[in-house]
Amino acid sequence: MFRLLKKNIKVGRATVRYEPGISKAPEGFLGAPEIDPEKCTGCGLCVKACPTDALIIKDDKAQDKRTFFLSYGDCIFCGFCESACPYQAISFKGKFELAAKSKEDLTFFFPFNFNQCEKDPAFVGQDALPFKRNPDFSQNFSKSDFAEKLSLDEIGSKLKVKIKSLLGRSLHIREVDAGSCNGCEIEAVNLSNPIYDAERFGIHFVASPRHADLLLVTGPVTRQMELALVKTYAATADPKWVVACGSCAINGGIFQTSYAVVGGVDRSVPVDIYIPGCPPRPEAILYGIFLALGKIDSSNCGENQLEKSGVCKRI
Amino acid sequence: MERMVEILKKKFGDCIGKSSDAIPRQLHIQITKDVVVKISRFLVESLEMRFLFLFASDDRKESHCFHLRYVFSIHHLDQFIVLCAPVREEDVTFPSLTPFLPRANWQEREVQDLFGLVAQGHPDPRGLILHEDWPKDIYPFRKDFVQSGKIPRQKGEYIFEKVEGEGVFEIPVGPVHAGIIEPGHFRFSVAGESILKLEIRHFYTHKGTEKLGEGKNPNQLLCLAERISGDNSVSHAAAAAQALETLCGIQIPKRAQCLRVVLLELERIYNHMADIAGVVLDVAFGFGSAQLARSRERAMRLNERLTGSRLLRGMIVFGGVRNDLLDLDMKFLISEIREMKADFDEVIQILWNVSSFMDRVQSTGMIKKEIVETLGGTGPVARASGVDRDLRRDHPYAIYHELLFMVPVFTEGDVESRIKVKMQEVYESFKLIHEAIQGMPEGNTCVAEVATLKPMRSALGYVESPRGECFHWIATDQKGKIARWKIQSPSFSNWPLIEYAVLENIVPDFPVINKSMNLSYSGNDR
Numbered sequence: 127m128f129r130l131l132k133k134n135i136k137v138g139r140a141t142v143r144y145e146p147g148i149s150k151a152p153e154g155f156l157g158a159p160e161i162d163p164e165k166c167t168g169c170g171l172c173v174k175a176c177p178t179d180a181l182i183i184k185d186d187k188a189q190d191k192r193t194f195f196l197s198y199g200d201c202i203f204c205g206f207c208e209s210a211c212p213y214q215a216i217s218f219k220g221k222f223e224l225a226a227k228s229k230e231d232l233t234f235f236f237p238f239n240f241n242q243c244e245k246d247p248a249f250v251g252q253d254a255l256p257f258k259r260n261p262d263f264s265q266n267f268s269k270s271d272f273a274e275k276l277s278l279d280e281i282g283s284k285l286k287v288k289i290k291s292l293l294g295r296s297l298h299i300r301e302v303d304a305g306s307c308n309g310c311e312i313e314a315v316n317l318s319n320p321i322y323d324a325e326r327f328g329i330h331f332v333a334s335p336r337h338a339d340l341l342l343v344t345g346p347v348t349r350q351m352e353l354a355l356v357k358t359y360a361a362t363a364d365p366k367w368v369v370a371c372g373s374c375a376i377n378g379g380i381f382q383t384s385y386a387v388v389g390g391v392d393r394s395v396p397v398d399i400y401i402p403g404c405p406p407r408p409e410a411i412l413y414g415i416f417l418a419l420g421k422i423d424s425s426n427c428g429e430n431q432l433e434k435s436g437v438c439k440r441i
Numbered sequence: 442m443e444r445m446v447e448i449l450k451k452k453f454g455d456c457i458g459k460s461s462d463a464i465p466r467q468l469h470i471q472i473t474k475d476v477v478v479k480i481s482r483f484l485v486e487s488l489e490m491r492f493l494f495l496f497a498s499d500d501r502k503e504s505h506c507f508h509l510r511y512v513f514s515i516h517h518l519d520q521f522i523v524l525c526a527p528v529r530e531e532d533v534t535f536p537s538l539t540p541f542l543p544r545a546n547w548q549e550r551e552v553q554d555l556f557g558l559v560a561q562g563h564p565d566p567r568g569l570i571l572h573e574d575w576p577k578d579i580y581p582f583r584k585d586f587v588q589s590g591k592i593p594r595q596k597g598e599y600i601f602e603k604v605e606g607e608g609v610f611e612i613p614v615g616p617v618h619a620g621i622i623e624p625g626h627f628r629f630s631v632a633g634e635s636i637l638k639l640e641i642r643h644f645y646t647h648k649g650t651e652k653l654g655e656g657k658n659p660n661q662l663l664c665l666a667e668r669i670s671g672d673n674s675v676s677h678a679a680a681a682a683q684a685l686e687t688l689c690g691i692q693i694p695k696r697a698q699c700l701r702v703v704l705l706e707l708e709r710i711y712n713h714m715a716d717i718a719g720v721v722l723d724v725a726f727g728f729g730s731a732q733l734a735r736s737r738e739r740a741m742r743l744n745e746r747l748t749g750s751r752l753l754r755g756m757i758v759f760g761g762v763r764n765d766l767l768d769l770d771m772k773f774l775i776s777e778i779r780e781m782k783a784d785f786d787e788v789i790q791i792l793w794n795v796s797s798f799m800d801r802v803q804s805t806g807m808i809k810k811e812i813v814e815t816l817g818g819t820g821p822v823a824r825a826s827g828v829d830r831d832l833r834r835d836h837p838y839a840i841y842h843e844l845l846f847m848v849p850v851f852t853e854g855d856v857e858s859r860i861k862v863k864m865q866e867v868y869e870s871f872k873l874i875h876e877a878i879q880g881m882p883e884g885n886t887c888v889a890e891v892a893t894l895k896p897m898r899s900a901l902g903y904v905e906s907p908r909g910e911c912f913h914w915i916a917t918d919q920k921g922k923i924a925r926w927k928i929q930s931p932s933f934s935n936w937p938l939i940e941y942a943v944l945e946n947i948v949p950d951f952p953v954i955n956k957s958m959n960l961s962y963s964g965n966d967r
């Protein structure tokens with residue numbers, strides 16, 4: 127017993143402060159790719175290297191246009207694009223507070239002049255690029271098997287606004303793994319360790335969806351988990367929030383094209399907040415939860431330095 | 442090994458076809474499918490080989506055949522043997538090995554589900570990977586399977602095995618569980634508190650990963666491999682990278698090999714710490730679990746500092762390691778390891794003196810050695826039951842043959858032994874990292890010219906992951922594209938063991954037993 131106390135005293139407080147928007151990730155953390163438009167020539171080498179649909183190019187020769195899309199929602203933060211870029215235009219600076227209320231907020235596009243790009247010795251034509259999905263969002267997200275049944279639930283959504291202010295101090299979360307690789311689970315579990323200690327913000331993980339205010343869903347929603355997810359959603363009392371955690375949960379991530387995957391939580395149940403990351407670090411999940419609760423202002427979420435400088439636009 | 446082929450030829454005559462030892466330590470032998478059981482019996486019983494796994498591939502385009510491959514190992518010779526039996530498309534049956542080798546059970550059912558081949562004489566031919574709502578005639582791993590739109594859902598029922606008797610009732614649990622863990626279904630048959638039978642039903646997280654890997658380029662495949670099971674990212678990526686490198690005959694630089702050892706051992710450390718913390722939490726000893734969770738977080742922050750990723754992702758690439766560690770990082774690593782070890786030591790010392798903790802773990806969740814051997818259990822779970830096996834020592838890869846380390850083995854097979862194995866492995870890992878850094882030469886971390894994949898080749902890559910033996914088998918087609926990727930994860934080998942570990946235990950001890958084995962659902966379901 128004495129040794130136990132001694133150890134406790136020796137270790138002291140392990141919890142680290144977290145202030146949304148201010149706290150920095152520990153040294154070394156990669157974070158999200160950021161493109162410097164001053165250096166980028168639009169050659170397309172990064173798009174070729176990118177294993178997901180996070181980087182997409184659309185060429186329109188007739189209009190002399192080439193458009194780049196960077197979507198944090200699809201990014202698995204692998205860093206291949208950085209090594210592929212011959213102009214050091216892509217860098218990772220440890221940005222992790224990326225959560226947003228819609229997928230559009232996670233996507234940035236950069237317009238280029240096609241003829242200019244073509245002159246670049248590193249130029250890659252669209253035919254040499256791997257097949258990727260169409261960046262037009264409206265087409266891509268058809269609802270899946272069970273989704274129609276749920277639209278009624280949205281009546282509760284108006285209540286949410288009111289409840290938010292009431293809930294202010296305490297939140298019960300039910301975590302649902304809809305087919306993740308367990309990377310996102312690791313970070314969700316870490317939220318309750320002494321370092322991140324989510325309890326200090328009044329956030330509790332509960333065992334039953336019936337006790338939950340918020341579902342934290344991970345994974346690309348496999349076909350075999352879809353029904354369980356929908357049932358869990360239905361069992362959660364209104365009003366409720368759904369947070370899609372990790373790139374798999376946003377669009378299916380790296381598993382998007384598989385036969386066994388439905389893709390994106392929002393194809394099965396309505397989603398309020400998307401948290402990019404593969405996996406998102408615990409603070410990034412906290413940030414997303416705060417955003418869901420309206421504890422932080424969403425105006426700067428997913429903000430890109432480029433946007434500030436007016437070089438690129440959000441869709 | 443030539444002798445070995447001769448022996449087989451003498452005994453089985455024409456049923457033995459061509460053999461090839463183009464890849465060092467991996468002997469391929471062609472056989473006919475009707476003698477599979479006989480040859481396996483001979484290899485296992487007379488030549489004392491160990492059956493590892495089997496899998497199918499669809500090569501109908503090239504040869505109008507499917508192929509079944511059976512992988513065996515002889516550990517004292519550091520040799521793998523791959524038997525390859527064609528199954529013609531007109532007759533898709535093959536003789537089942539399961540009655541002789543029960544560990545082939547799930548593997549044969551997997552082949553049935555995904556390829557539509559039929560294991561004749563299989564004692565339990567129920568569906569395994571694809572659940573009951575899949576249409577019957579869809580075999581997603583066949584090459585002619587094209588997914589056009591949604592695959593319809595069908596009515597169907599999975600029939601659980603029943604235990605009958607007075608006072609026996611069933612408790613279904615899952616797929617969504619109470620804690621933050623992955624999905625899977627458990628069905629207990631209990632009388633009073635004690636468990637009479639457990640049947641597990643998994644594959645809820647089946648993502649078709651093997652199929653997704655087909656046609657990918659090597660580094661993209663490794664990205665996928667890292668996401669087979671998040672906490673074993675490095676192990677899966679390293680095994681896949683080894684398979685690819687062996688297939689191309691690439692020798693990666695020594696510095697890269699050392700770095701891979703460092704990464705693999707870092708992964709073992711944070712995994713084992715988490716496992717022990719999990720067990721301690723489940724027996725409700727708050728101090729221990731908080732301290733261990735803290736140590737674990739420290740390990741993950743170290744990962745982050747060294748590689749940019751808390752799960753050590755993005756480091757293993759085809760031909761070596763992506764980023765070198767700077768001198769500064771190396772110094773930091775060494776000092777951090779020293780402190781972590783001292784810290785871990787203190788917590789473990791305290792833990793081992795808490796009787797309420799020891800009571801819960803001693804003689805809980807026993808797995809007998811014979812069961813582990815029969816069902817092909819691997820890793821710390823097997824070593825806790827007296828099975829002395831470790832790929833790092835028996836089939837060394839990277840630079841493990843130059844390193845000195847101990848393989849802890851205990852014989853009781855209970856939760857306590859499993860914790861002890863993991864605990865000692867953490868100490869060994871600290872040592873291994875130290876050794877690997879000491880012996881690390883200067884030089885490149887990646888081969889200068891990364892080759893393209895050679896056509897029509899196949900090779901095995903293997904790693905002793907924190908959970909046990911992890912095998913990847915990769916084959917290329919005529920154009921040098923990846924045509925088949927088989928992942929044999931340690932969880933797939935170990936899950937069936939849990940049905941035995943819980944017998945005669947009480948239901949409230951199940952979480953502790955489950956946690957002590959800590960198997961991955963995603964790694965199992967892929």
Ligand code: SF4
Nearest residue numbers: 176201202204205207
């Ligand atoms: S980090 Fe990886 S996934 Fe993300 S944009 Fe770059 S290459 Fe694509």
Ligand code: SF4
Nearest residue numbers: 306309372373374404
């Ligand atoms: S987002 Fe990444 S870490 Fe999370 S489940 Fe998907 S692959 Fe795993």
